[in-house]
Amino acid sequence: MTTFRSGCPITSSLDIVGDKWTLVILRSMAMGATSFAELIALPEKIATNILASRLGRMEETGLIVCDQAGQGRRRGVYRLTRKGADLLPVVQALARWGETHLPDRWTVPEKFRDMTSEQLIG
């Protein structure tokens, strides 16, 4: 269970997504990733135990759902919920800041820049 540092909505949001990996995973899912394997293959090289733990917490906090989840392994695809997709403006703002203020970064795809939360959950 998440314990909030204060009632501030900014701090509380950070208590949920303000770790090293959650928003990176979210970015990748916004760009189309749906499986554990795809997320392991990212250039950022997240460790398997961290990914499993982050996906678990993101499911708990309602940012993602896992279709045909249930018994054993091979758990099917992860999808963003409305709650998760609504974090897109945060990620887009980070992209914009990085492109403006950090040297030699990649350019994000145009479609990502113009995307809306609605498009992600369709």
Place this chain on the structure above:
Amino acid sequence: MTTFRSGCPITSSLDIVGDKWTLVILRSMAMGATSFAELIALPEKIATNILASRLGRMEETGLIVCDQAGQGRRRGVYRLTRKGADLLPVVQALARWGETHLPDRWTVPEKFRDMTSEQLIG
């Protein structure tokens, strides 16, 4: 020195501001805090060693500057740079998400919601 996990501007931004405290400090400075003491008094209760270390790193990465810094203690006031102030959209997006999706959170001041980066550095 910051080591980036990849060339992605989103991930790289998170390599700079994606820890537990940096954006909370930034929020407080956007709302007017300028001194160590004011930041220690926040409801979030950041520890003194963490605050000192975060302020140091924020200065290194160019998010803030410290006026009349120099010898000994009593280092004067911290101010946001343009680079730091430009993170305001990220914080505003977090505020919006928190107010929408988390229960029983405070409401951020209207002036904060409508604020621009330019107003912060004046």
Place this chain on the structure above:
DNA sequence: TTTTATACTTGCAAAATGCAAGTGCAAAGT
């Protein structure tokens, strides 16, 4: 039926964070 791929778990090392206490300096009080 052996191999391969996916989706994890486990054990332990390293790094980040947190708590409590102490330190150095300057201004204020007496």
Place this chain on the structure above:
DNA sequence: ACTTTGCACTTGCATTTTGCAAGTATAAAA
């Protein structure tokens, strides 16, 4: 002048989070 108070830290150590390497369970493919 001398003590006290407040500010801005530092230090030492405990706890939590993250990271690496290896192993495990299941199912589909060969």
